[in-house]
Amino acid sequence: MKTPFLVLLIYTVFGLPAAFAQDFDFGKPNGDDLNLKKTAIDSNANAVVIREFGTASIQIDDNDGHSYVDYKYHVKIKILNKLGFNQSNIEIPLWVYNNDKEDEMTDLTAATFNFINGQFVRTDLDKKQVFTDNRSKYLKIKKFTLPNIKEGSIIEFTYRINRRNIFNFVTWEYQSAIPKLYSEFIGFIPAIYNFNASIRGYLKLSSQKGDISKDCLRIQGQNIDCSKMTYIMKDIPPFIEESYMTAASNFKSAIYFELSDVQHLNGYKNNITKTWKDVDYELTGDKSFGGQMKRKDVFKDLLPVVLKNSNDDLNKAKAIYAYIKKSIVWNGYRGKYSENSIKKALDTHSGNIGDINLALVAALSAANLDAEAVMLSTRENGIVNNLYPVISDFDYVVAKVNIAGQSYLLDASDPLLPFGLLPMRCINDRGRVVNLKKESYWYDLKASQKDISRYTFDGALAEDGKIKGKLITYSNGYSALNKRNKILKASSIDQYVEKLDEQMPEISILKHKISNLDSLDLPLIEDYDIEMKVFDRMNAQQFYFNPFFIDHTTKNPFNLSERNYPVDLAAANEKRVNILLRLPSGYTLNDQPKDMNIALPDGGGKYLSQISFMNDTINFSQVFQLNKAIYTPEEYLSLKEFFSRIIQQQKTDLILKKAK
Structure with a gap:
């Protein structure tokens, strides 16, 4: 089943000048909040989002001249019973990029409101209780817990993030584990940027409109207008995760953005969204992808020993597969690109998924077997966009070898995987096959065994x-x-x-x-x-x-x-x-x-x-x-x-x- 989504291309919208985005006041719980005991959306809910508001705009860093996304988030939640206490445990992801840039969170304000003796009593979060969890070299998590939580508490927090990668702008999720009464997101898109926006999930927006925000960005002394895009959804049921599902992001009602092109002030247009022909050219020429697939020379002296007992193509492929599994131990990092090089991975006996499986492709090719690379998105990462190439959607690569009219998908990262069986994390819709000599194509990812x-x-x-x-x-x-x-x-x-x-x-x-x-x-x-x-x-x-x-x-x-x-x-x-x-x-x-x-x-x-x-x-x-x-x-x-x-x-x- 394909994920339902609607794709829009956001350009400058011509209309009347728009007012600035209107957030709701922080720290002003009211009688309606107090009297909220349960919601018709989900009568069994343990907590409910009363109101959620976010804005995102593209800005220019005065220090280095690079663009970034200025993202602001504000939410108010009612804790209905003890089972809802976990909603006070907040985790905010911040990404770290290859150029040593990373997302930065600022302006955090968080408080708990309890109704005591006829009035709301506010307890503010101690900023010393905000911790950073270095989850991986690419991901940090800001973590904090709202204080003084009781049944009936109202929690509220707001923060700001400077996102250093504008390609995906901001992902706004309407659905979460608890119901929401009102959720509003406003995106300010400068006229020089065009984004594809996909609205996923089965829920429909309550309201959507576009206006003009005048002079929202200044570049090289020139003022740029913005499209102000407002997306509102009301009375949102929770998204309940159940057994046997892929990434929740495939099905939650949410808005996703992907940068299509940039129209520079000098008249040059930079197309970010490319055709697969363009992507094939880039991948096969990339030293960390196609460059590693071509490294047949690495295996010139190794193959005679590896293949000494193999007398047909299938046994050759099995012998090479077994050799790579023994020679390179997975370091725990996924990725479609080689981190260093397949030569270094073989020398150090360690590498990421790209190192391991691109080495497998190169070794199979060195044995004159028909080998290709297959880029895919793992089950936890979500389903890739099939309408146009988005390379960032893919987080994994495996090998495909074609022998006597039959194709075998191989992942040498797990020493216990039999030949031809992918790990379950890879069984996710379709992958894109990259061949050094032919155009890439889609290939269904299915388990080869019951x-x-x-x-x-x-x-x-x-x-x-x-x-x-x-x-x-x-x-x-x-x-x-x-x-x-x-x-x-x-x-x-x-x-x-x-x-x-x-x-x-x-x-x-x-x-x-x-x-x-x-x-x-x-x-x-x-x-x-x-x-x-x-x-x-x-x-x-x-x-x-x-x-x-x-x-x-x-x-x-x-x-x-x-x-x-x-x-x-x-x-x-x-x-x-x-x-x-x-x-x-x-x-x-x-x-x-x-x-x-x-x-x-x-x-x-x-x-x-x-x-x-x-x-x-x-x-x-x-x-x-x-x-x-x-x-x-x-x-x-x-x-x-x-x-x-x-x-x-x-x-x-x-x-x-x-x-x-």
């Missing part, structure tokens, strides 16, 4: 009330990848099994064996001898036992009455359970869960469970399938009901009766 888990249990119920038997689990795709990563983090198989045993208090693991841990193209096999204490005594006439003790679903991941964004699993899913349980002689199956066979519409999935009893033995089987990687909002209620019925089925016990 996420499969299969369980078999063969056991017996003894007279002491314990079930003993053998449980074997087969995992493929992301299930296998996740378990291999857990084993790696646990430092040993024994420690992994010990933690697993702790997580299952009703089951004891007596013996274990794990196979194919390093054979990434094969299923991960876990073989456990287990013991379960089911009954304290076996002399009662009737016993209740739940056969759904393996891969039991206890909570529905879908609880909204309506979901306006897709359910994105990244990969189709399949789970199978087979249980063979022998009983002591003299017992009968008095009652059991009814067999179930339900399906989602249009072949979207199915669930089956069956139980039979013969010769003192219970045979139980269960099949769960989700056949799509993505389900649309229109399919949500069916999916919700599907899980609800499964949960109800798995609550049902079978009843064993002792023969007289």
